[in-house]
Amino acid sequence: MNWEQLLSTKRNRGGSGKNRYVRNTDLRSEFEKDYHRIIGSASFRRLQDKTQVFPLDKSDFIRTRLTHSLEVSSFAKSLGQNIGENILVYKKDPSFTPRMKEDICSILQCAGLIHDIGNPPFGHFGEDTIREWFQKNLPVMEYHGTPIDTILTPQMREDFYHFEGNAQALRLVSKLHFLVDENGMNLTYALLSTIIKYPVSSLEMNSKSGDIKDRKMGYYFADQEIFEDISKETGTNGKRHPLTFILEAADDIAYKTADIEDAFVKGFLSYHKLLEELTELQELYFRGGGGGFQPADKLTELYLRAKEMHVENPEEYAIKNWIVRVQGFVINCATYGFTSNYQAIMQGTYVHDLFYQTFAERLMNLLGDLAFREVFTSEPIYRMEVTEATMLDFLLDKFMTAIIKYDDKTQKLDSIDERMVSFISSNYKKAYHYHARGKSEIERLYLRILLVTDYVCGMTDSYAKRLYQELKAIV
Structure with missing residues (x-):
């Protein structure tokens, strides 16, 4: 391609x-x-x-x-x-x-x-x-x-x-x-x-x-x-258009982080439950790796900052700001996923998503699984x-x-x-x-x-x- x-x-x-770059008054x-x-x-x-x-x-x-x-x-x-x-x-x-x-x-x-x-x-x-x-x-x-x-x-x-x-x-x-x-x-x-x-x-x-x-x-x-x-x-x-991989990554980033935020706001997911899950993930897969991003440590850091600032709801502050940090991290990982597999994507032979074998892969999987367990399989839903x-x-x-x-x-x-x-x-x-x-x-x-x-x-x-x-x- x-x-x-x-x-x-x-x-x-x-x-x-053709003539994509021919201009008129528009x-x-x-x-x-x-x-x-x-x-x-x-x-x-x-x-x-x-x-x-x-x-x-x-x-x-x-x-x-x-x-x-x-x-x-x-x-x-x-x-x-x-x-x-x-x-x-x-x-x-x-x-x-x-x-x-x-x-x-x-x-x-x-x-x-x-x-x-x-x-x-x-x-x-x-x-x-x-x-x-x-x-x-x-x-x-x-x-x-x-x-x-x-x-x-x-x-x-x-x-x-x-x-x-x-x-x-x-x-x-x-x-x-x-x-x-x-x-x-x-x-x-x-x-x-x-x-x-x-x-x-x-x-x-x-x-x-x-x-x-x-x-x-x-x-x-x-x-x-x-x-x-x-x-x-x-x-x-x-074959897939190369930009489709990017669109799919953007969709995954948007819904997997948003579902966590919405679940917290609606009362389906607590700060402590999220921290517990992230701590387990971090101890298994992020110590000594993670591209410098430690998800549980970052959430704790933001919570302590909110306490120091006397924020009325430190848990909400921590989760919402943590999501912004995660989005930046996974955008960088998806960028790496595309550019490191550029030739295979352009040849139509790449068969995975852009998070595959990046530092973000397990974190993205956890966020999706957590939303499924805490929200999508709940009695109200x-x-x-x-x-x-x-x-x-x-x-x-x-x-x-x-x-x-x-x-x-x-x-x-x-x-x-x-x-x-x-x-x-x-x-x-x-x-x-x-x-x-x-x-x-x-x-x-x-x-x-x-x-x-x-x-x-x-x-x-x-x-x-x-x-x-x-x-x-x-x-």
């Missing part, structure tokens, strides 16, 4: 990807234009009412998908600056220019904003619920008397059984977010390639392969054509998730029943089905009709089922809850 091709400015509508780069398209979009604004960890939380402090995406965007840009400068200073690539460094920072900034834009309401549990709904219902749903799971092709069927917010993000920005026409936001291919974390189909994914790019599905059968076009144009050819699953299951039941008969001249919608279909966004229905034109009956059925997941994924947490309550006549 080479940077000239990887930084392609081609768009699905217009733009050849002095913005193509990637800066992407940024303005994203922040002005309704899909991006909806992230303010989508769950990060705590659904429908009334606290203004707790993070949403919007604040999380802003943090990822910031970390991704910082990593891009560090890594770009390292490539230039140490002459790792003769073809890499200062302008390319600027471009990768702009791309990463944009990618951070939209990396979660396809996620359904209620966070990652919403994804699990949708997958499980299809696994339970597709085998028993019928189309003209035949089970749907036997009608669909294997890839179509597996798309639903392995539903992914990552694949939905590509679909949303490239087709569903209607601005001018059917090309969605019409973003640059360099940016679209960066957000494709898993460049494999639902038939190719393999969580046991050992290669990080194979863990999940990256695109739907419906979007295979644009995926292949992006892959060819950027020269990734089924389980209670919320059961409620969320009940709402999503009901909405999928109602919409899928109606959509199977929609746009089928041999079947008639009853009065309730007509009303359910009318609720679906006219833009999404317009996109369906455009892409269903000339397709086989089976593919049209597949696209109609996707139409429901498109609509559900576009819902905010509050809207999904409100619609459920209205349809259930809950006053």
Whole structure:
């Protein structure tokens, strides 16, 4: 892979990807234009009412998908600056220019904003619920008397059984977010390639392969054509775009540190529990190493400083300031992870994340595991998730029943089905009709089922809850 091709400015509508540096009266780069398209979009604004960890939380402090995406965007840009400068200073690539460094920072900034834009309401549990709904219902749903799971092709069927917010993000920005026409936001291919974390189909994914790019599905059968076009144009050819590793590291930094802070604020995690876990980690792995960063000692130091300053809540002061120190430390480690594996990443042969075999690896693992044990498996979260699953299951039941008969001249919608279909966004229905034109009956059925997941994924947490309550006549 080479940077000239990887930084392609081609768009699905217009733009050849060439003459990137030819200027007119608009002095913005193509990637800066992407940024303005994203922040002005309704899909991006909806992230303010989508769950990060705590659904429908009334606290203004707790993070949403919007604040999380802003943090990822910031970390991704910082990593891009560090890594770009390292490539230039140490002459790792003769073809890499200062302008390319600027471009990768702009791309990463944009990618951070939209990396979660396809996620359904209620966070990652919403994804699990949708997958499980299809696994339970597709085998028993019928189309003209035949089970749907036997009608669909294997890839179509597996798309639903392995539903992914990552694949939905590509679909949303490239087709569903209607601005001018059917090309969605019409973003640059360099940016679209960066957000494709898993460049494999639902038939190719393999969580046991050992290669990080194979863990999940990256695109739907419906979007295979644009995926292949992006892959060819950027020269990734089924490999991960190098900037995807940076985006993923930024995402990991953002959520693993934020989850600890949010867990403390919500009362799920105490200062003493965090110190106990960090002390054990430090004694096992950081003594004599750690790149000079001792996580337990740093937390204790900040706590003692707060006591000396007579801070009202020294534990809160220590944890919040410790997180800032950790973020700086792991950014440096991720920078090293990319630059020390530069050739393998550019050749498409690197199979790990950027923290692999760095000083940050065990610390990042601990933070993720601690949040899982103290927050995600707690009774309050389980209670919320059961409620969320009940709402999503009901909405999928109602919409899928109606959509199977929609746009089928041999079947008639009853009065309730007509009303359910009318609720679906006219833009999404317009996109369906455009892409269903000339397709086989089976593919049209597949696209109609996707139409429901498109609509559900576009819902905010509050809207999904409100619609459920209205349809259930809950006053």
